[in-house]
Amino acid sequence: MRGRSASGFTLIELLVAISLMALMAALAWRGLDGMTRAQTQMRQQADDVLALQAGLVQWGADLDALAVQPHTSSLDWDGRALRLLRHDAAGAAQGLRVVAWTRRGAAGDGVWLRWQSPPVSTHGALQLAWQKAALWAQNPSDEDRQREVKIVPLARWQIFFYRGDAWTNPLSSEGSATGGNRLAPTTASPASPDTVPALPDGVRLVLALGPGQTISGTLTRDWMRADLGSSK
Secondary structure, rough: OOOOOOOOOOHHHHHHHHHHHHHHHHHOOOHHHHHHHHHHHHHHHHHHHHHHHHHHHHHHHHHOOOOOOOOOEEEEEEEEEEEEEEEEEOOOHHHHEEEEEEEEOOOEEEEEEEEEEEOOOHHHHHHHHHHHHHHHHHHHOHEEEOEEEEEEEOEEEEEEEEEEEEEOOOOOOOOOOOOOOOOOOOOOOOOOOOOOOOOOOOEEEEEEEEEOOOOOOEEEEEEEOOOOOOOO
């Protein structure tokens, strides 16, 4: 018997094999690309959560470090920014700092921001820093922008003060320290003890986080003065 000669692949078989290999490579690439996108999204979500947590921790730390000075406002909400006077993180011996929190941006594209002044040790420097905090919230300069920290995207926010066993709007007559119409907010630090509002017993922060973010919906954070209760 004559042996059968070995035959190779036909052109059609070779083209089919190449097509199958190309299809498998494309599917494998799509799988790897999907995994990469998922990892990137998870990393971004984790970063957003950490940024929000860090912002809330800093918010509480600022309020915990409130400093009370004679004839000087220590906490003020003017509807745009919350300004406060706090002890420097390095200790009282290093002076005081003025801190401001605000939301800046359009209705659906805002950002929660924090600003702090350099340490101040004189009444004049304190008044100047208090003014700059208000101006930063309204129309920040390039220098002021360098001192701000972006926390998270924010649709809107609200502030309430706890006085008289109730949460009230600080800008309303009920939220006034004197019980009448609240004094118009000023950028300067008050110079008379009669115009310095008393510190509230607590501060409520309400953040409206926009849709499409890692965390959406409304988040409420209450802080109470240490001599009345613990922050929560």
